[in-house]
Amino acid sequence: MVRDVSFGQYFPGKSLIHRLDPRAKLLIFIAYIVIIFCTFNFAALAVTTAFTALFLVLSKIPFKFYFKSLKVVIFIVIFTSLLNLFYGSGEALWQWWIFRITWEGIQRAIFVTVRIICLMLASSCLTFTTSPTELTDALERLMRPLKVIHFPVHEIAMMMSLALRFVPTLLEETDKIMQAQKARGADMESGNLVKRVKALIPILIPLFVSAFRRAYDVATAMECRCYRGGAGRTRMKQIHMGPRDVSALVVTALVIAGVILCNIFVTGVF
Amino acid sequence: MSFISIQDVFFSYEQAEDGKPVQNAVDGVSLNVEKGEFVAIIGHNGCGKSTLAKHLNAMLLPDSGKVLIDGDDTSLEEKTFDIREKVGLVLQNPDNQLVASIVEEDVAFGPENLGVEPAEIRRRVDEALKAVDMYEYRTHAPFKLSGGQKQRVAIAGILAIQPQCIVLDEPTAMLDPNGREEVISTLLKLNREKKMTVVLITHYMDEAVLADRVVVMDGGKVLTQGTPEEVFSQVELLKKHRLDVPQSAELAYRLKGCGLKIDNIPLTQADCVAMLREAMR
Numbered sequence: 408m409v410r411d412v413s414f415g416q417y418f419p420g421k422s423l424i425h426r427l428d429p430r431a432k433l434l435i436f437i438a439y440i441v442i443i444f445c446t447f448n449f450a451a452l453a454v455t456t457a458f459t460a461l462f463l464v465l466s467k468i469p470f471k472f473y474f475k476s477l478k479v480v481i482f483i484v485i486f487t488s489l490l491n492l493f494y495g496s497g498e499a500l501w502q503w504w505i506f507r508i509t510w511e512g513i514q515r516a517i518f519v520t521v522r523i524i525c526l527m528l529a530s531s532c533l534t535f536t537t538s539p540t541e542l543t544d545a546l547e548r549l550m551r552p553l554k555v556i557h558f559p560v561h562e563i564a565m566m567m568s569l570a571l572r573f574v575p576t577l578l579e580e581t582d583k584i585m586q587a588q589k590a591r592g593a594d595m596e597s598g599n600l601v602k603r604v605k606a607l608i609p610i611l612i613p614l615f616v617s618a619f620r621r622a623y624d625v626a627t628a629m630e631c632r633c634y635r636g637g638a639g640r641t642r643m644k645q646i647h648m649g650p651r652d653v654s655a656l657v658v659t660a661l662v663i664a665g666v667i668l669c670n671i672f673v674t675g676v677f
Numbered sequence: 678m679s680f681i682s683i684q685d686v687f688f689s690y691e692q693a694e695d696g697k698p699v700q701n702a703v704d705g706v707s708l709n710v711e712k713g714e715f716v717a718i719i720g721h722n723g724c725g726k727s728t729l730a731k732h733l734n735a736m737l738l739p740d741s742g743k744v745l746i747d748g749d750d751t752s753l754e755e756k757t758f759d760i761r762e763k764v765g766l767v768l769q770n771p772d773n774q775l776v777a778s779i780v781e782e783d784v785a786f787g788p789e790n791l792g793v794e795p796a797e798i799r800r801r802v803d804e805a806l807k808a809v810d811m812y813e814y815r816t817h818a819p820f821k822l823s824g825g826q827k828q829r830v831a832i833a834g835i836l837a838i839q840p841q842c843i844v845l846d847e848p849t850a851m852l853d854p855n856g857r858e859e860v861i862s863t864l865l866k867l868n869r870e871k872k873m874t875v876v877l878i879t880h881y882m883d884e885a886v887l888a889d890r891v892v893v894m895d896g897g898k899v900l901t902q903g904t905p906e907e908v909f910s911q912v913e914l915l916k917k918h919r920l921d922v923p924q925s926a927e928l929a930y931r932l933k934g935c936g937l938k939i940d941n942i943p944l945t946q947a948d949c950v951a952m953l954r955e956a957m958r
Contacts, residue, residue: 417778417779419816538779539777540777540778569776575820576772624773625773627736627768628768628773628776629776629786631734631736631765631766631768632761632835633790633791634786640789641789641792641793641794641795642785642789643785643795643799643802644782645795
């Protein structure tokens with residue numbers, strides 16, 4: 408039950424997006440987050456949506472996986488769009504008791520919905536097409552300048568990649584512990600919130616104990632495989648910024664420019 | 678000189694206040710392993726066999742005595758990583774040995790730590806995965822593999838370091854019969870075809886039978902050692918220390934007790950059938 412999450416999974420492939428330098432992908436992703444929240448009118452929103460659609464198609468990942476990842480946020484989307492729908496000033500189009508729908512409210516609701524969906528799709532696209540090792544590798548390389556101030560760049564990247572590796576393993580373990588506790592008569596599905604939170608304690612304690620034991624084992628196994636920190640380490644998969652990556656970055660820059668132009672000419676913001 | 682030479686090793690996990698060991702996990706063991714040999718170490722839980730395994734790649738250092746790997750003393754700190762490059766250790770739980778989220782990236786972990794060139798790492802990874810028959814799974818996520826497959830990936834991870842010897846600490850203890858079969862046949866193949874030195878620590882007697890030499894440990898000491906035939910014909914000694922013998926050896930032992938004339942103790946099913954046919958005549 409906890410294992411049914413497609414968000415954060417990696418699907419190996421050979422598409423254009425797969426072959427992009429993970430550093431470029433990470434930078435584009437950061438830029439993307441910025442532009443998605445800088446869309447102030449429908450023209451700008453249309454540009455970013457088109458951009459999103461472009462890389463989703465180029466990733467060649469079946470759309471059902473993207474839909475699956477959207478399921479996780481559907482509640483947040485509905486909640487925030489409803490909240491925005493009734494929260495707007497201006498002339499009321501429809502009114503009943505304290506509920507008031509205005510043209511501005513509708514607009515806000517559309518914006519917030521599209522933004523969250525685009526954000527979710529983009530982050531799914533990033534994790535679907537980039538292996539965790541590539542991702543942490545990119546992070547390590549991008550943060551390398553921080554080494555000057557003795558920031559433990561390699562250690563942080565290694566911890567991240569180990570954490571990502573053990574997410575499914577620990578989820579599986581949680582499942583097992585839950586079943587074991589249920590078999591002993593633990594009741595996790597009834598009662599009020601406080602009661603249900605309390606019911607989690609017998610799951611969390613064994614999970615923590617086993618996670619520590621596992622960590623000890625993993626450390627031993629890493630030492631057995633000659634791990635001695637980041638110094639002198641090489642990587643099997645070298646990452647290169649090629650013409651392809653540069654053009655991807657240029658396209659992103661153009662999209663940013665397009666969004667800014669739309670903002671200026673249509674609404675006059677910026 | 679032997680490839681692995683264990684000389685009168687004592688080791689204890691706990692020390693009393695006066696510095697004297699409380700209980701020795703390894704209690705005066707001397708043992709040699711030659712290049713290309715397949716040695717099985719058997720014994721009960723807590724007999725010191727896992728502790729001994731960790732001495733072979735300098736994960737643990739002896740309290741007294743010496744462990745020499747290809748002539749190098751494991752207690753010399755500057756030799757630690759040379760030794761770990763020569764002797765690879767595979768542990769019991771396959772899940773906790775895989776550190777990357779993609780099979781081939783995990784296998785690359787060892788050579789990456791050694792600072793091997795990228796193209797050479799690629800070559801080693803492919804070779805190691807082919808050696809354990811997991812090449813088709815190179816882009817899979819480890820958590821989707823079966824136990825036996827995970828353990829074979831763990832073995833490939835060690836092979837990519839290109840050790841001369843591979844030590845396995847109960848690699849089949851957490852696997853189902855199919856997984857055990859996969860792992861053991863992989864080890865046999867490595868030993869026969871690539872002349873890899875294998876030290877297999879196990880408590881399954883039918884796995885020990887396949888080795889060139891069997892070492893029986895009890896209470897931190899070596900009880901007896903020899904070829905599987907020599908060791909498993911000492912049924913009384915093994916029984917006295919509450920150790921099992923392979924089923925066919927057990928049958929032969931009982932038939933012998935009933936007065937049947939049996940010369941050679943059979944170790945495999947086929948030998949057993951032959952023995953029974955002989956005895957019925």
